[in-house]
Amino acid sequence: MLDIKALRADPEQIAQALAIKGYVLDTQQFTEIEEKRKRLQSETETLQNERNVKSKSIGQAKAKGEDIQPLLALVGDLGERLDKAKAEFSLVQEEQQTLLMSIPNLPHASVPAGRDxxxxxxxxxxxxxxxxxxxxxxxxxxxxxxxxxxxxxxxxxxxxxxxxxxxxxxxxxxxxxxxxxxxxxxxxxxxxxxxxxxxxxxxxxxxxxxxxxxxxxxxxxxxxxxxxxxxxxxxxxxxxxxxxxxxxxxxxxxxxxxxxxxxxxxxxxxxxxxxxxxxxxxxxxxxxxxxxxxxxxxxxxxxxxxxxxxxxxxxxxxxxxxxxxxxxxxxxxxxxxxxxxxxxxxxxxxxxxxxxxxxxxxxxxxxxxxxxxxxxxxxxxxxxxxxxxxxxxxxxxxxxxxxxxxxxxxxxxxxxxxxxxxxxx
RNA sequence: GGAGGGAUGGCAGAGUGGUCGAAUGCACUGGUCUUGAAAACCAGCAAGGUGUUAAAACCUUCCAGGGUUCGAAUCCCUGUCCCUCCGCCA
The missing domain is CATH 3.30.930.10 (Bira Bifunctional Protein; Domain 2)
Incomplete structure (x- = not known):
């Protein structure tokens, strides 16, 4: 598996190196998936953070013997939104992983060009x-x-x-x-x-x-x-x-x-x-x-x-x-x-x-x-x-x-x- | 094949619903002490990701995958692997 950071940094250069192996890397596809991943990851993590913070405050309120009903109402539809974001995120993550696993290793600079x-x-x-x-x-x-x-x-x-x-x-x-x-x-x-x-x-x-x-x-x-x-x-x-x-x-x-x-x-x-x-x-x-x-x-x-x-x-x-x-x-x-x-x-x-x-x-x-x-x-x-x-x-x-x-x-x-x-x- | 127990950081091992990413010990790193070393003492010490000049901050991960819940290392289901006893067996 290649380092995804290197791929993010310069997909074109990686694609060029892989061409020596006769492998065609679809950089546009990669970039699209990557952008989607980034968006969904930050969305998911924001929701998760929100949930974590609120759940924690429920725990604290309960420990102090306060009424937790208003807090529970506040969490409301959070779970549903989070589930949806999570599902989408894991889908794109899987897509990215599949792509990454199918990309071959980069040939060293000393590897001669050639077909067979x-x-x-x-x-x-x-x-x-x-x-x-x-x-x-x-x-x-x-x-x-x-x-x-x-x-x-x-x-x-x-x-x-x-x-x-x-x-x-x-x-x-x-x-x-x-x-x-x-x-x-x-x-x-x-x-x-x-x-x-x-x-x-x-x-x-x-x-x-x-x-x-x-x-x-x-x-x-x-x-x-x-x-x-x-x-x-x-x-x-x-x-x-x-x-x-x-x-x-x-x-x-x-x-x-x-x-x-x-x-x-x-x-x-x-x-x-x-x-x-x-x-x-x-x-x-x-x-x-x-x-x-x-x-x-x-x-x-x-x-x-x-x-x-x-x-x-x-x-x-x-x-x-x-x-x-x-x-x-x-x-x-x-x-x-x-x-x-x-x-x-x-x-x-x-x-x-x-x-x-x-x-x-x-x-x-x-x-x-x-x-x-x-x-x-x-x-x-x-x-x-x-x-x-x-x-x-x-x-x-x-x-x-x-x-x-x-x-x-x-x-x-x-x-x-x-x-x-x-x-x- | 039958019965039971278990899987937590580099290792060992606590933790059975809420400030737990997780006590403690060992190992490791830095320091104090010492002529030097050991011992003792002090401090630090999980991984992956997002993010940042750097930090901060945030997310995920306690075998794996599902589920319950506002919230799961902890409860439920399935799978994998390990251990003990019985049976079988090269």
Missing amino acids: ESDNIELHKWGVPKEFDFTPLDHVDMTASGGLDFETAAKISGARYVVMRGNLARLQRALTQFMLDHHTQVNGYQEVYVPFIVNADSMRGTGQLPKAAEDMFRINGETETYLIPTAEVPVTNIYRGEILNEADLPIRHVCHSPCFRSEAGSYGRDTRGMIRQHQFEKVEMVQLVHPDTSWDTLDTLTGHAEGILQALELPYRAVTLCGGDLSFTSAKTIDLEVWLPSQGQYREISSCSNFLDFQARRLQARFRNEAGDIELVHTLNGSGLAVGRTVVALLENFQTNNDYITIPDALRPYLGGVQQLSLND
Whole structure:
């Protein structure tokens, strides 16, 4: 949520900034609602004041044993007028709130203009894609003997799911373990375990609702709950409505969770293999920081995700998302894209974002600063990494022309020290 | 699933219809004392909004939403969550 004070002060400037994201802010609509709000609020509050003063005098008169009948008559129709004003006010307030909740975060000044991912700007590359002396397969063909089984998953559940067997299932578990250990032991994150089903307040808090409702799996029950699309939701919402001490910052959490996405609107995209699934594993880093440090933190957070790719010896590149590709909540996002030999291109494996105070304002996640004042924290998160896609990247980049893949040094301790892993066992 | 109890400031915890936004304690901030610290003592200390150069002033908020009343933290209804006991259970 944007700061409504900033919107009041200069709606045109905000509208201009939002245009970079491809969002059209109707400033005239906003101004009209705002003026109505102001008028109704002051009217309501005046009536309320009148009522409070008179009610109080009734109480005092009664305490002194005086006759309160004349005073009661005086209050007369006040209640009715107040109810009417209140109703109108809450209506316009709701209207304003709805509008405010649907306005995306402002992109940072350094975010490049552009419409979609083709306009993203490459920051740097790391590693060199391997030259194969045979034609590399994709991960689906590599595991056709049953390690990755999409047909069986389709029978059990439908399209965009996978059954993993034997060493493939173990590989995913090993990667998860390695990432968690790395972030906790090397990068100073605290591991957390959280619920994977969350309520609507949590979804609103991190900004998935109301805008992205169609991307979520809603649970069919009495209360409105959802499967999480990312651990960002439960982990960040730990701090919803909390006032932290400045000394508590920065807070760094890492969390492994399954992620559930309906992938509405991506029909026909990445239908083959494990790139785009309704259910996948992810290790997520979440930070709550002092507002002064969030931009530095975006760099270090991105570095933490890069550290995993480097340890796994996977070639990747970092790109800055352009305005049109930026998510609803993000002020700036750096994507890490891993090299996939079968596709001959880099594909997203991590997304690191600074949300500034946008989520914190929705969440009311705040801290008391040294002067004793209460301020909103800044929130950030990044995948470290998407585990399913890391399995794909590892398979494809480390394939050999027999049924084994080689295992990078960093991962060997998690697989019993083996140098090679059979795809058939 | 059955029975009962509860939700109040950063935390703990009083408050059952009227100067209650709310006692008290802890924590925190400032001061006195001290070589320094601790202790003791004094003072300050909820959030959000309207408003103002700044203040003052005003409004809202005691889990959430409805209701009763001139007036609700307090009474009534509904919901959510927590606790205790019984049952069931990975």
